[in-house]
Amino acid sequence: MTRVGLVLVSHSARLADGLAELAAQMAPDVAIIPAGGSDGELGTDFDLVSDALSRAQSGAGVVLLYDLGSAKLVADIAVEMLGDPTSAAVVDAPLVEGAIAAAAAAQSGADLDAVLSAAASALSAGADGPTASGNRVEIELTNDVGLHARPAGLLVRALADLDAEVTVEYQGRTADARSVLGLLGLGAPGGARVSVTADGPDASEALGRVEDLAARRFAS
Numbered sequence: 389m390t391r392v393g394l395v396l397v398s399h400s401a402r403l404a405d406g407l408a409e410l411a412a413q414m415a416p417d418v419a420i421i422p423a424g425g426s427d428g429e430l431g432t433d434f435d436l437v438s439d440a441l442s443r444a445q446s447g448a449g450v451v452l453l454y455d456l457g458s459a460k461l462v463a464d465i466a467v468e469m470l471g472d473p474t475s476a477a478v479v480d481a482p483l484v485e486g487a488i489a490a491a492a493a494a495q496s497g498a499d500l501d502a503v504l505s506a507a508a509s510a511l512s513a514g515a516d517g518p519t520a521s522g523n524r525v526e527i528e529l530t531n532d533v534g535l536h537a538r539p540a541g542l543l544v545r546a547l548a549d550l551d552a553e554v555t556v557e558y559q560g561r562t563a564d565a566r567s568v569l570g571l572l573g574l575g576a577p578g579g580a581r582v583s584v585t586a587d588g589p590d591a592s593e594a595l596g597r598v599e600d601l602a603a604r605r606f607a608s
Contacts, residue, residue, distance in 0.1 A: 392494040392503045393419035393444030396487055397437055397454040397463045401425030411487045414541030414568055415495035419444045420487075432462040441466050441476060449500035450476040451490050451507060455483045477504055485510035485569055492541060492568045496548035510569060524585045525595050527602040534578040539606035540571035546597045552588035554598070565598070 394411065398404040404424025411420050423440035426433040437452075444450045452463040463478045470476060477500065479486065486507035493506035531539055535556070544566055547554055554565035558580060563570030565584070576582055586594040 389417075389497055390446045390448040391415075391418050391497065392448045392490075392500050393421065393446055393450045394487065394490055394494065394503075395437065395440045395444050395450055395452045395463070396420065396422050396424070396483070397432060397440075397452055397459045398422070398424040398483065399430045399432060399456060399459060401428075403455065407484060407487055410537060411491040413538040414488060414544070415491035418491055418494045419446060420491060432459045434462050434466060437462050437466045438469065441470070445475065449503075451494075451500065451503050452476060452478045453481060453483050453486050453490065453507060454478065479504050479507045481507040481510055488537075488568050492544050495541070495545055496566075523587070523591045523595055524583060525599060526581055526583050527599055529576060529578055529580050529582065529606075530602055531605045532578045534580055535571045535574055535576040535582075537568070537572065539601075540568045542601060542606055543571060543598065544568050546601055547594055550588075550590035550594050550597075552586045552590040552594040554584065554586045554591075554594050557583040557585070565594075 396404045396407050401424035404422035408420045408422040421440040421444045423437045441450055454460045454463050467473055467476045467478060489510040490503050490507040493503045547565055555562050556565050558574045558576040561574055563574050584598050
């Protein structure tokens with residue numbers, strides 16, 4: 389499967405590199421290329437962004453995220469210079485949250501438009517969403533860190549191909565189980581017990597996969 393790639397354009401190489409490392413925890417099969425800094429200093433570099441754009445392209449398109457205004461300008465020019473500018477797009481989204489949401493969407497096989505939408509709506513994808521009605525199980529988060537970045541990403545990926553609406557509830561807060569940011573927003577630590585509710589044709593399979601992840605201590 390070819391997946392949408394990501395380019396992270398930042399004035400800081402450390403910021404871009406660190407965010408790429410974090411997003412890769414949610415999306416190990418997605419090309420996430422950092423393009424930060426300029427000649428070892430703070431700034432943006434057109435050639436660096438263009439090279440990252442080429443490296444991230446696998447045929448499904450590329451989404452570029454940026455930190456500040458001049459980074460957007462460089463990203464826009466890099467896209468315009470492509471032979472096919474429709475094969476990539478710059479999205480107006482918070483860099484960190486947008487990158488995490490876009491990475492999770494790309495890992496699930498979403499197309500370019502869907503990955504763009506996931507990034508753009510990142511801040512609205514937090515906890516306290518509606519609770520699914522249907523089958524329900526209670527599980528213990530048997531891993532040490534609970535629903536932190538990597539376990540949350542594993543949960544999202546486990547449910548990606550199922551036709552089911554799944555929500556996770558912890559201490560009165562709920563989150564869409566397909567939203568990495570929503571799951572992180574629950575703040576559920578290791579050892580916590582969470583309720584998982586699923587509705588739809590694949591509800592039973594969804595709950596089974598969640599229980600299996602917990603039994604394996606969220607190991608991939």
